[in-house]
Amino acid sequence: MIKEIKKEAKEIVHKNIVNFIELEAFALIFLIVFSILTFFTGTLFLIGPFLVGISYVYMKVVRDNEFDLRNFFYGFENKNVVANVFTEFLKNIFILAWTILFIVPGIIKSLSYAMTPYILADDNKIKTRSALRKGKLMMTGYKMELFKLNLSFIGWWFLVFLTLGLALFYVSAYYRVATFLFYEKIKGNFEEEENKEEEAEVQLQDKKEVRQEKKNKKKKEQKGKKEKVKEKKVKEKKTKVKPPKERKRKEKKTKDKKKRKEKKTKRGVKDAESR
Template structure:
């Protein structure tokens, strides 16, 4: 019998039901990456306005160039810190992964996690850290190598490997966790995503309007949007395997 997979609306409804009367815990769990995104948006707007004012008041071309360079440097720094790259972005990625792990457990057990901030840093525990790190690095390496062919194969593989960290978490939680193969986590993700890459793409795209509104609110809307998105992506994996 063919398995019935949940629609986007059903996945989002599952998260809304989970968060009913629990939005405070959801916001605290996602607080670190949310605050960084809010700060990044706020500072980008402030420095953008500052740059425009500097350009309009610059006495010469060199002054304008200095203003543009300063603004560009700030944008680059904020992009790295909010997950765009560099050490700061890498650390934020690990924190977000811990939040996704906790969201998956919350969805499965229906039990509100104890200690929101502690659970946000769950990846840094001995149980998950090394495996998450190696799986993440392998995914990035394989995606990069596919991207060397052309952009499109890289994007396709990015979606194919998108569930690898969840797969590792389940393997680490299993009784025979000593037999974890990080390559197998990637392989299983690729198998799980056969026929589901487009589903995930459309699911991500469905948040675009909310992303725009959150940005217009100087990122404050991310206090609610980030927990909603992260739990929905965890629900997507849960729907694939449970």
């Protein structure tokens, strides 16, 4: 993976060497001048937009083969400048806090949040917490790979030292392109994993919906059966033939006669007993 990235990065740098040297020189001069004008206090707020802007320039060159030095100020635009400042500020605080505890955790944290400038450059609507969280998740399982990539540039940075900074622009461009290509690789893998998770969630949701539909169907069927039973009972009540009035009267008369006879017999029995 690292060899492929570095090979591709070299090819891109060689094709755009003049543009990249111009960019790196401009960025360095801009950083120095701004720091001097603000007595180095403004550097704290500058570093976030600075990294996002320079990352955006490299992004446009690698993806679209489009170089425009004005893209350097992308990180300073009103839409995303606040997020760029605070994200870098919080990132450095987290790294510093872990470094104070131990050096190794600090290195791990710096690797965890290494992709945040590219994330911010890639999405100007993303918020600080989301950018940090996404960067951390994206680097899961890739921290060692990035560490190896950084180690592979030690010789190149030593060359900068030997040439008294003359090789700085080339090495810096080479390193930034390689890092961006690394970002592209892990971003693709991260998005694939996200898509798989989304598909799994959708499938799970579909299953839940199917189950719910079945339950609702059963409830409807049961309700329908109950309603049918009720309707049947109502119909049966309505269809029952009521006896005619004359028949009722006759029945009533016969009942009354029986009652009278019973009363007479009872009286006769009482009279006989009294005698």
